[in-house]
Amino acid sequence: MxxxxxxxxxxxxxxxxxxxxxxxxxxxxxxxxxxxxxxxxxxxxxxxxxxxxxxxxxxxxxxxxxxxxxxxxxxxxxxxxxxxxxxxxxQYIQPTEILPGVIIKPAWQAYEASEGETIIEIDSELSFGTGAHETTQACAELMAKYGKEKKVCLDIGTGTAILLLIAHVLGIPELIGVDIDPEAAAQAQKNCKANAVDATVYCGDLDSEFHGKADLVMANLTVDPLKIVLPGIGKKMTKDGILIISGIIDERYEEIMPYITAHWQIKEELVKGPWHTLALVQAE
Incomplete structure (x- = not known):
């Protein structure tokens, strides 16, 4: 290619x-x-x-x-x-502290862990999904805050499975990833296996592949797929579940807001660089 x-x-x-x-x-x-x-x-x-x-x-x-x-x-x-x-x-992707004491280490980079550090190793053919991007960092911060005591994490567009691996470190016992790209789904499965993490990764459409309910849902996508996901993802969530979305760049922030406010309430928003990441709950 x-x-x-x-x-x-x-x-x-x-x-x-x-x-x-x-x-x-x-x-x-x-x-x-x-x-x-x-x-x-x-x-x-x-x-x-x-x-x-x-x-x-x-x-x-x-x-x-x-x-x-x-x-x-x-x-x-x-x-x-x-x-x-x-x-x-x-050569430019270096180990990143994604959360205090949690290090994302690219598989091709050497890293000597300090005492008490948790290492997540990621292999990828894309720079996105290695922990270096602002959206990944913001998602991790909100996961650490709102993912406590959650039981099921669903990651939509899982890519390298980096968010599933962070969910594992946070103690969430059931991990499900979905990606429409066969290469991404295969890479996600490899990364989970390399980190000895038990996760289910589906390749295909969310509606046809996942029939349960999650209490933590991740969607680090871009604005266009978020427009598709936001109206219906609530049916895949528990009533008190948290949805964390990212991939919203400044220029398209106002464009996506009607899709958010029509179905969701904003609990918190983080902005890193030009990127917006939001923790949402279902509107009553």
Whole structure:
């Protein structure tokens, strides 16, 4: 498989703005590279779908940067292989303390645990789902607060199963993950096995695969799938269950709010960077 590598060279002061823009274009994360002899500048790299030609990606990114009024020096594109992509971002993902004393360790990185630390090892072919992203961190914080004494955790779009593994550390005994992507479901199963965690991971549609009820439901998705999930997910939850959603970027916050307020009450909201994460209960 091939990918389009897109690089933007710009002043360091606009890193957050460019990263936010990238987050709206791809779910694969971005890489920040220093530029020798130019400490005030940075190169930001992300990887896009190769079904879109290089020239089209370049035009799209340049148009988005101009529309956002972000000054930049250069945009370049090139086609790379899976191995190029995998090796490129992998070196930047480091062990992350996702909760106090709980470390997410990429499988390819060495880490010497301190006394009392709990290690969760994650292998993945995506940078998203390794614990480095703000949405994962915010989900973990709300899980630690609202997941106490919960019995069943359902993770919709489980990806690498990172949230299921955190739920296990929090002591939730029954863990269920669902993902429509066969590769993601397979990776989730591998990560659970590697961490000696007993979890059930389904590949397919939530309605057809899961027929029980959970008292903690996770949905770290993006706005479009959240619009589909929010009206009906309550039937998969206990009456006093907690739903934690994330993947809501600033630019689409107002767009998703009617879908939330129509069926849910907000208990708490966390904002990390441009991302919003909410703990919800069913509206009475």
């Amino acid at each position: 091939k990918w389009i590598e897109i690089s933007v060279t710009a002043e360091r002061v606009v890193i957050d703005e460019v990263t936010t823009l990238f987050d709206t274009l791809t779910a694969n994360g971005s890489i920040e590279e220093d530029i020798p002899e130019e400490p005030d500048k940075v190169r930001l790299v992300f990887y896009g779908d190769a079904n879109i030609p290089e020239a089209a990606w370049q035009e799209r990114v340049e148009n988005e940067l101009s529309r956002a009024k972000i000054n930049y020096d250069e945009v370049t594109t090139k086609t790379v292989t899976d191995d190029d992509w995998y090796n490129s971002w992998q």
